[in-house]
Amino acid sequence: MITAGTAFLEALKEAGVSYIFANLGSDHPAIVESVAEGKASSRGFPAMLTCPNEMVALSAAHGYAQVSGQAQAVIVHVECGTQALGGAVHNALRGRVPVLIFAGATPYTQEGELKGSRNEWIQWIQDIADQRGIVRNYVKFDYEFRTGRNIKQVTHRAMQLAKSEPRGPVYLVGAREVMEEEVSSVAIDMVEWPAIAPLPMRGNDAVELAQALARAKRPLVVTSAVGRNAAAVPELIKLCHRLGIGVLEQSPVNLNYPPEDPLYMGNRWSEPHQEPVLADADVILILDSDAPWVPTLSKPSPGARIFHIDVDPLKQDIPLWYFKAQRVFQADCATALAQINEALDGMTVDAAKVQERTAHYSKLHDALVAQWHQREKLNGVITPEYFTAALRQQIDLDNSIILSESITNYPTVINHLRPSKPGSYFLSGGSSLGWHGGAAIGAKLACSDKLVIALSGDGSYMFSVPSSVHWMARKYETPFLQVIYNNGGWRSPKMSTLAVHPQGYASRANEIGVEFDPAPDHAAIAAAAGGAWARRLERPEEVEAAITEALRVVRQEKRCAVLDVRVPHL
Numbered sequence: 001m002i003t004a005g006t007a008f009l010e011a012l013k014e015a016g017v018s019y020i021f022a023n024l025g026s027d028h029p030a031i032v033e034s035v036a037e038g039k040a041s042s043r044g045f046p047a048m049l050t051c052p053n054e055m056v057a058l059s060a061a062h063g064y065a066q067v068s069g070q071a072q073a074v075i076v077h078v079e080c081g082t083q084a085l086g087g088a089v090h091n092a093l094r095g096r097v098p099v100l101i102f103a104g105a106t107p108y109t110q111e112g113e114l115k116g117s118r119n120e121w122i123q124w125i126q127d128i129a130d131q132r133g134i135v136r137n138y139v140k141f142d143y144e145f146r147t148g149r150n151i152k153q154v155t156h157r158a159m160q161l162a163k164s165e166p167r168g169p170v171y172l173v174g175a176r177e178v179m180e181e182e183v184s185s186v187a188i189d190m191v192e193w194p195a196i197a198p199l200p201m202r203g204n205d206a207v208e209l210a211q212a213l214a215r216a217k218r219p220l221v222v223t224s225a226v227g228r229n230a231a232a233v234p235e236l237i238k239l240c241h242r243l244g245i246g247v248l249e250q251s252p253v254n255l256n257y258p259p260e261d262p263l264y265m266g267n268r269w270s271e272p273h274q275e276p277v278l279a280d281a282d283v284i285l286i287l288d289s290d291a292p293w294v295p296t297l298s299k300p301s302p303g304a305r306i307f308h309i310d311v312d313p314l315k316q317d318i319p320l321w322y323f324k325a326q327r328v329f330q331a332d333c334a335t336a337l338a339q340i341n342e343a344l345d346g347m348t349v350d351a352a353k354v355q356e357r358t359a360h361y362s363k364l365h366d367a368l369v370a371q372w373h374q375r376e377k378l379n380g381v382i383t384p385e386y387f388t389a390a391l392r393q394q395i396d397l398d399n400s401i402i403l404s405e406s407i408t409n410y411p412t413v414i415n416h417l418r419p420s421k422p423g424s425y426f427l428s429g430g431s432s433l434g435w436h437g438g439a440a441i442g443a444k445l446a447c448s449d450k451l452v453i454a455l456s457g458d459g460s461y462m463f464s465v466p467s468s469v470h471w472m473a474r475k476y477e478t479p480f481l482q483v484i485y486n487n488g489g490w491r492s493p494k495m496s497t498l499a500v501h502p503q504g505y506a507s508r509a510n511e512i513g514v515e516f517d518p519a520p521d522h523a524a525i526a527a528a529a530g531g532a533w534a535r536r537l538e539r540p541e542e543v544e545a546a547i548t549e550a551l552r553v554v555r556q557e558k559r560c561a562v563l564d565v566r567v568p569h570l
Contacts, residue, residue, distance in 0.1 A: 002182070005180070007152050008031070011188070015156060015193075023053070028179075056441075058074050058085050058091075063426075066443070083134060096166050100170050101169055115177065139171045144175075145174035147181065200332070201335070217353075218360075220248060225290075227257075236287070240261075243344070261365075265365065267410075277364065282304055291323075306323075311333075392418065405464075407433070437464030440469070441473055445478055451481070458486040458516060467529040470532050479559050481554050484563065537565045543565075550562075
């Protein structure tokens with residue numbers, strides 16, 4: 001006989017979980033006891049890492065899954081810890097990241113009827129009507145263990161759902177009495193618990209798309225996250241090169257297409273102008289994008305033929321959503337792109353048209369590159385573009401993991417760092433700030449041989465709970481380079497306000513509630529909490545040497561380095 005807590009840990013091990021990112025409480029005695037027993041008996045349970053903050057815990061699991069593709073687990077304390085997951089669970093849902101979240105629940109007996117019955121005063125005030133409802137809008141599946149006898153089967157069902165496209169977080173709850181229950185060990189054959197196989201397109205649909213792209217005058221791919229599956233990127237490059245198709249990224253959350261490629265047309269976010277290549281396109285292929293354009297700012301021409309491929313093309317959990325397309329396909333993009341390329345193998349393609357399209361887009365790309373180079377020039381102050389270009393000169397991008405939560409500098413990081421290897425560049429995929437710190441720990445655990453670089457704004461740095469992040473980084477030996485683009489506040493809300501009220505009172509006000517004055521000593525926080533090497537940069541002549549030393553510290557001393565880079569004030 002084993003306890004249900006032990007059965008749960010066995011199930012996580014069977015599901016391929018390497019790490020449990022845990023913030024433990026009074027609801028977890030069965031888990032704590034099972035972990036201790038597992039160490040004594042060499043059961044080989046997943047490693048349990050102490051996470052002083054729940055947002056950091058889930059962000060670490062998020063980063064690990066993004067880099068490795070393997071779902072991890074998070075344990076939090078009843079409804080309090082569930083709420084403290086905060087925006088991290090939003091990020092996991094929107095980032096399509098598989099992760100299992102387990103929370104205890106307050107005991108359901110109070111007079112000693114069962115082992116685990118209430119014995120602390122907090123267990124009355126932590127009892128709420130619908131704990132699972134806290135996160136129901138943000139998870140693919142939620143369930144409460146009602147008995148330990150099927151705890152492994154329920155756990156594997158949850159993981160099966162988390163790992164199936166569209167992937168995402170799942171949430172399980174177990175009260176103390178259930179987790180303490182003695183049960184018989186259950187043998188599980190993991191062959192019988194697969195994720196859903198990638199969905200292909202129908203053969204005729206692939207032929208139709210191949211023909212439409214081949215015959216177009218100005219074919220264009222628009223994508224945000226086709227690179228979530230790294231295997232999709234070489235298929236996309238192959239397709240674009242053989243037909244002369246331009247690629248425009250809209251708020252990209254992954255490395256979707258190499259910025260140095262002559263068919264790369266840049267990345268858009270919410271810039272208040274029409275994108276010329278989007279308006280010019282007569283055939284548009286949307287690949288894995290939650291919002292391929294912002295219609296009030298930029299949109300295709302009315303006559304454009306639009307095709308959309310996505311594992312969730314109707315975005316069923318986004319209430320207000322419609323982007324018109326003539327054909328919509330529910331399919332895995334990597335599989336669909338391979339099918340389109342295969343369809344082209346049997347077609348005759350007009351080589352002259354391909355050459356003309358390639359030359360057209362290459363000319364636009366050359367102009368884009370010239371803009372990048374111009375912005376990297378030194379003009380007396382440290383600009384985000386200048387610093388990012390200097391960083392690019394000193395790192396091996398093919399052996400680095402780049403995590404960007406730089407917000408208004410999202411395009412700066414892509415344009416001036418220019419990562420090109422699939423699976424090397426990530427955003428959270430969501431919009432709740434603070435992901436990058438925990439994600440850096442998870443990414444380093446997943447790829448210990450890679451240099452991990454987290455780039456953030458000063459606002460997103462504070463959201464990341466750096467005191468917890470850097471304590472964990474030291475304890476679990478996951479050093480990374482932290483870069484803070486410090487413009488003295490939240491620039492994004494200011495830009496949003498000015499976009500709606502360009503001549504309003506806020507445009508003339510000295511302060512509008514987004515400034516960080518007096519400025520925090522961001523680097524010192526990391527140094528105090530985790531022994532990080534820390535440096536504030538205020539002059540351009542400091543940049544090169546500081547980057548060199550920071551990289552040496554991370555690589556040789558195996559500790560975090562933080563560069564607080566003072567860029568022009570917001």
